[in-house]
Amino acid sequence: MTGLSPEPVRLNALQDSGLLDPTPDARFENIAALARGIFETPIALVTLVDHKEQIFKANIGLEHIHAIPRESAFCDHSILQTRVLVVEDTLKDPRFQKNPLVTGETHIRFYAGAPIITSEGHAFGALCVMDNEPREFTSRDRQRLQSMASIVQGMFESQVAESRAKKHRAEQRRAAKLHQVILDSTDVGFMSFSPVHKDGEIVDFMITAANRANERINGYTPADLVGSTILQCFPGLRDDPHFDDYLTVMETGESIHREIHYTKDGLNDWFDGTFVRFDDNTLTVSFYPITDRVTFQRTLEQIASLAPVAATNPSSYIRESLEIGTKALGMSHGFCAQIDGENYTPREVFGDTDMLQPGVTVPLNNMMCALVVESKNVVAIPDLNAPDISVCATSPNTMFKSFIGAPVYRGGHLDGAVSFASGQTMPQQFQSWQKNLISMIALKIGNALDLEAAFKREREQSEDLRAVLDHLPARIWFKDNQNHVIRANAAAASYVKASNTREIEGQPLARYFPEDAENMQAADNLTFANGVAERNIVASFTGPLGETRWKSSDRIPILSDPENPRLLVFVSDITEQKQTEAELARLNQSLSEFAFVAAHDLQAPLRNSALFAELLRSELDVQDITLNEEANSHLEEVEKGLARMREMVSDLYDLFRLDSQTIELKPVDLTDVALAAADQVTSALTELDAKLTIEKLPIVNGNSSLLIQLFQNLLSNACKYAEVENLVIRVHAETDIAERKVRVFVDDNGQGIPRHAMRTVFEPFKRLHQNTDIPGAGVGLSLCRKISNIHGAELYVDSSYEDGARFAMAFDF
Secondary structure, three states: OOOOOOOOHHHHHHHHHOOOOOOHHHHHEEEEEHHHHHHHHOOOEEEEHHHEEEEEEEEEOOOOOEEEOOOOOOOHHHHOOOEEEEOOOOHHOOOOOHHHHOOOOOOOOEEEEEEEEOOOOOOEEEEEEEOOOOOOEEEEEEEEHHHHHHHHHHHHHHHHHHHHHHHHHHHHHHHHOOOOHOOOOOEEEEEEEEEEOEEEEEEEEEEEEEOHHHHHHHOOHHHHOOOOOOHOOOOOHHOHHHHHHHHHHHHHHEEEEEEEEOOOOOOOEEEEEEEEEEEEEEEEEEEEEEEHHHHHHHHHHHHHOOHHHHOOHHHHHHHHHHHHHHHHHOOEEEEEEEOOEEEEEEEEEEOOOOOOOOOOEEHHHHOOOOHHHHOOOOEEEEOOOOOOOOOOOOOOHHHOOOOEEEEEEEOOOEEEEEEEEEEOOOOOOHHHHHHHHHHHHHHHHHHHHHHHHHHHHHHHHHHHHHHHHHHOEEEEEEEEOOOOOEEEHHHHHHOOOEEEEEEHHOHHHHHHOOOOHHHHHHHHHHHHHHOOOOOEEHHHEEOOOEEEEEEEEEEEEOOOOOOOEEEEEEEOOOOEEEEEEHHHHHHHHHHHHHHHHHHHHOOOHHHHHHHHHHHHHHHHHHHHOOOOHHHHHHHHHHHHHHHHHHHHHHHHHHHHHHOOOOOOEEEHHHHHHHHHHHHHHHHHHHHHHOOEEEEEEEEEEHHHHHHHHHHHHHHHHHHHHOEEEEEEEEEEEEOOOOOOOEEEEEEEEEOOOOOOOOOOHHOOOOOOOOOOOOOOOOOHHHHHHHHHHHOOEEEEEEOOOOOOEEEEEEEOO
């Protein structure tokens, strides 16, 4: 791009882009929300500047405003340049001193906007953040805002590309109708019909053309079909809803594309069907079997729906997963077992059998899963009695005739296996979707076991933390916005004469301080409204003997959840230390600042525990309090355990997140995706003086954000494990017509991956290099593989590449 396009050209491009569609788009709202969170501003916008006004693709903070006249729009200035526009104080900038947004009720005092410029040089709008107070905006802030604007640019261009792709597909469909001979080279079934009329109504369709794929799909050759009517060949269609689709298409001329479950005429399959009226006398129908895909997707959806019980009741989760997998794979029995050395102990069993019972250990060498352990991979045997199959000695006497199993990893280590078996041999080899399905089931069961262990350790550490806090002399209250106690320590419980801390948790403080309850609630409300910590609040109070005593309080609002604000209160009796108030004030200030910083990062129950541990250690050090050996041991275990747990729980959360999301797939240009990912690792590339080449990549059906994350992880790994002076990274693609695949490669000339590790690098928590100076927990490539699976692509290490490492993604086309 050599410069910005002229204004008339920009406006025409904006009108033709389809971006002015007022339909809300959550993707842009998510970007705006992310920007507001990163820069901590009350307002974040994604804007488009039309010829008369500025409109919003995302609006957080100015929801009462639907559009802004262009002459008042800050972003109208941003689109005139290619860099981030920053106005740190609008009242000091002559361009904006009299702007209605500055002088009016919105009271804008700060603005930073990154122009959103397409690859064709059209500055359609900007990603901007605003504040009601002047503020500084560092060069790093500018770089981050520009990077986020680049993501929005990719989203804009993806939407424009999608519109163009729709037109292109329409042209392709017409071309396909004119070249019947091409149809016989495809696996998609095709037929064309002419309507058969009776009394002026269509009662049947004569088949005028068909391709050879029909024989594989429905058992009819083209010769069988052509010249017959559709109801002669498929009489069940007469009462089937999708026969009405034929009539509707012929009547309206509107094409229909939908999935069809046909259970008549000896068929029980799912099809992806398209019905098109070619002209007034011709209807074309194309259909492709998708039974395997539908079964795979629906099975994963069923398993994903079990996610809420994965950590709380893993036994139930495993049982239901085995039942779902048994039905999907067409087997009769399902097993999930722990494997310890030579011992095989079933965790759960689905299906009636006296051979294996949960909790009853048997020798591993008597089980087919011994092969799974040996290979550490999926083992699929359609016929256990086949002469070329070498299995365990007991297999001839077993009730099962077919088997498929996969390893279960827990904490990055082989923990057991999940397997399915049937008393019938399989009519054909296990398909790739079936192997992928059992791999996914094994992965999710392993994740569920990991999550259960993580929560168990969290609960144990929470109890350890409670024990440590109970040794503190200060009264600690953690309460909600209704003045109810969420948690308290022993000192607080003792002060209100409660027998233990759990007795007061969940209770209103008004029960213990009836005379002060109204003042407490008012003070809480004020603290929540201000949104800042109140430190070292010194006040007198009447002691139990009627004497005047002094207390010092710290009040720290926890506002990570705006709907449920909470308050952390530390109360210390400072009567004896009143003469040394200056030193005590310094101590409380230091403690409060530490607590405020910790509270700023408190976003989940686990982080609450971390906050208490950090505050405790600081207070002990400053006050020179030495805990007894047992209490100090508790605290050290809490600190070490929380550090490990925060990273592990965060990584596990990333792996489960895709199972609970609805992933929207649409045409995505992988060239744009790779470029966006490259922007995210610019600093690493610059530091290594690496050369990155991104060649022309295909357009695939996918999710732009997830694919950017995938490419970013691969590029980041290439940089982290380079260990060469002149790192060269190349991203390119090639098409395999024979296999109907397009493969995208990420090559580097680094140290490469040993052949023995090429399968295990994708396992969770599996790190090829044990260098602790290299950040990460070994989940990046597992996440990459999960993203590729969502896109129906295969991610693997190319073992034929010998000049470094090559990761390949194979997409269907």
